[in-house]
Amino acid sequence: MPGSGSTDSSTRTMGVLTVGGLVxxxxxxxxxxxxxxxxxxxxxxxxxxxxxxATRST
Structure with missing residues (x-):
């Protein structure tokens, strides 16, 4: 899939922000x-x- 690397990167960034926000x-x-x-x-x-x-995994 073209462009999946940037999607993975943005998803990882959102995950880090979410965990940081929880802290x-x-x-x-x-x-x-x-x-x-x-x-x-x-x-x-x-x-x-x-x-x-969810949208990344489908």
Whole structure:
């Protein structure tokens, strides 16, 4: 498949951002208390990442 390398790269980048976002939101929650908007944003980011992974594997 032509162009699959860039798709793999962008999917990997999204995965790294998602994991980094989870670490950041968790650290914020521990330090300053829970913020529902931050968790909502992380869930949306996670769903986008899962969507990218699902479309890449088909």
């Amino acid at each position: 950041a939101v968790t650290a914020y929650t521990v330090a300053l208390g829970s913020n529902g908007w931050l968790w909502f944003g992380w869930v949306v980011l996670g769903l986008i990442t899962l969507g990218m992974v």
